[in-house]
Amino acid sequence: MAKAKSAFVCTECGAEYRKWQGQCSSCQEWNTLSEVRLASARPGSGAGGTGRAGYAGDHSRQIVDLGQVDLSEVPRLTSTFAEFDRVLGGGLVPGSAVLLGGNPGAGKSTLLLQTACKLAQQRRIVYVTGEESLSQVAMRAHRLQLPTQGLKMLAETSVETILAVAERENPEVLVIDSIQTMHLEDIASAPGGVAQVRESAAALTRFAKQTNTVLLLVGHVTKDGTLAGPKVLEHMIDASLLLEGGADSRFRTLRGQKNRFGAVNELGVFAMLEQGLKEVKNPSAIFLSRQEEQAPGSLVMVVWEGTRPILVEVQALVDESALGNPRRVAVGVDQNRLAMLLAVLNRHGGLFTGDQDVFLNVVGGVKVLETSADLAVLLAVVSSLQNRALPRELVVFGEVGLSGEIRPVPSGQERITEAAKHGFQRAIVPRANAPKQPPKGMEVIAVDKLSDALDAL
Numbered sequence: 363m364a365k366a367k368s369a370f371v372c373t374e375c376g377a378e379y380r381k382w383q384g385q386c387s388s389c390q391e392w393n394t395l396s397e398v399r400l401a402s403a404r405p406g407s408g409a410g411g412t413g414r415a416g417y418a419g420d421h422s423r424q425i426v427d428l429g430q431v432d433l434s435e436v437p438r439l440t441s442t443f444a445e446f447d448r449v450l451g452g453g454l455v456p457g458s459a460v461l462l463g464g465n466p467g468a469g470k471s472t473l474l475l476q477t478a479c480k481l482a483q484q485r486r487i488v489y490v491t492g493e494e495s496l497s498q499v500a501m502r503a504h505r506l507q508l509p510t511q512g513l514k515m516l517a518e519t520s521v522e523t524i525l526a527v528a529e530r531e532n533p534e535v536l537v538i539d540s541i542q543t544m545h546l547e548d549i550a551s552a553p554g555g556v557a558q559v560r561e562s563a564a565a566l567t568r569f570a571k572q573t574n575t576v577l578l579l580v581g582h583v584t585k586d587g588t589l590a591g592p593k594v595l596e597h598m599i600d601a602s603l604l605l606e607g608g609a610d611s612r613f614r615t616l617r618g619q620k621n622r623f624g625a626v627n628e629l630g631v632f633a634m635l636e637q638g639l640k641e642v643k644n645p646s647a648i649f650l651s652r653q654e655e656q657a658p659g660s661l662v663m664v665v666w667e668g669t670r671p672i673l674v675e676v677q678a679l680v681d682e683s684a685l686g687n688p689r690r691v692a693v694g695v696d697q698n699r700l701a702m703l704l705a706v707l708n709r710h711g712g713l714f715t716g717d718q719d720v721f722l723n724v725v726g727g728v729k730v731l732e733t734s735a736d737l738a739v740l741l742a743v744v745s746s747l748q749n750r751a752l753p754r755e756l757v758v759f760g761e762v763g764l765s766g767e768i769r770p771v772p773s774g775q776e777r778i779t780e781a782a783k784h785g786f787q788r789a790i791v792p793r794a795n796a797p798k799q800p801p802k803g804m805e806v807i808a809v810d811k812l813s814d815a816l817d818a819l
Contacts, residue, residue: 370395371556376593398549398557439534439576442480445631445641446473448668449603449616451624454535456574458623459567459598461541463581463589464605469614469632469639470580472506473605474537476638477578479503481535482513488533492519492543506638519543519553521562525569533575538566540580541595560594567598596620607634611727613648614639618668627731628668646673646784649726656754659746662786663738664759664777665730671773671780673757675725676735678742683719694724695735703740703762710766710812711740713747734771736762737790737815744816752819755787760795766812770794778806790818 370379372395377388385392438453447453450460464470471494478489491499496517503510514531518524521544528536538544544562545553552558563579570577579599581589589596589604596602600622607614616630631642642648650662650673659678664671676694683689692700700722704715720743724730737760745752759777761769771777774795781789782801789806796808809815 458600459577479508680746733761757781
């Protein structure tokens with residue numbers, strides 16, 4: 363018999379080595395290499411254990427001119443949730459693999475169970491649970507008042523058994539909850555390990571590509587919020603979605619981190635109710651639940667999430683520091699960017715905050731990942747520093763450069779239009795984003811520098 367080959371794989375980045383070493387040369391982490399057995403190559407199956415050569419079927423062996431490729435769009439399947447379809451780029455694509463991650467209790471299994479139960483009324487769905495018994499899933503479906511007829515359930519963790527059942531049932535959608543509980547008989551390691559997660563996901567993804575089945579995988583996350591398992595798992599799948607939301611909040615945000623069939627950083631908002639997750643079709647109205655009396659340090663900004671603008675409120679609190687090193691605390695925005703903006707405010711705005719504690723919060727638990735919030739953050743800080751409330755009908759967006767200039771941001775016209783729909787009457791925006799004809803009832807103030815924005819207040 364041929365000797366079984368093995369390799370040492372880093373659990374953080376997925377790099378492979380021929381022998382063990384204390385530190386991974388790729389990600390510089392210590393003691394992260396674990397030994398895995400490599401599956402022997404079978405005739406006609408392509409190289410290695412991932413079997414990537416079989417993903418595209420026999421078409422991968424043919425050379426085709428790019429101009430002759432059929433451009434007819436593949437019909438998508440609706441997930442029965444408009445917000446879910448938005449994040450996916452328009453719906454579920456046959457033959458795609460979608461990975462849904464999130465913290466424990468975020469609602470991953472609830473979202474997929476609601477989707478599967480509703481889709482099962484008109485599609486062939488197989489729901490595989492490896493963490494819960496069938497009775498537990500049935501109790502949850504009954505509590506959520508979901509239609510249970512037509513949904514095929516399977517409590518199994520063996521990938522070979524799951525593939526055999528899937529070949530017999532020929533489902534249109536296959537749900538795996540979760541990938542960390544799956545295992546292959548040929549891999550000599552415990553479920554959840556690097557080798558098991560990688561090879562199990564590869565086998566399931568290969569089946570989905572060859573049979574045009576929609577594969578929905580549930581993935582666990584680590585304590586720092588990243589998807590658990592080898593990094594190669596995120597390269598195998600077509601879309602990576604993250605369901606965020608704390609246990610103390612009734613709202614959940616579904617964000618696309620990778621999507622081969624749509625825009626990344628698309629945001630879907632859900633509300634966790636007794637009947638499960640319910641989509642929020644107007645997120646701006648949720649994030650703008652403000653008090654009647656305007657307080658200093660509060661300001662509304664327009665951020666761009668995927669393909670739509672969303673109005674959120676940013677709050678700043680500037681207080682005299684009793685410490686030698688004043689604190690800079692930011693929730694929802696990058697803390698390093700806050701420190702940089704405060705330096706710009708000191709240099710080009712003439713307002714010193716070096717002896718003040720600065721606290722910043724984005725209302726609603728939204729994480730702002732773009733630079734259009736720079737100007738709103740600075741004006742909120744100025745409002746709290748001067749203890750003067752800003753007008754309720756004011757909305758602000760724009761990027762602030764290190765020299766104090768106000769830079770334009772993408773989709774400025776759409777942001778202003780969205781603010782006008784919600785009743786805002788004044789907007790401070792970069793001059794390059796100022797429309798030639800502002801919306802009716804909206805006064806647009808175009809600024810070039812930070813000093814101009816401060817004068818406009």
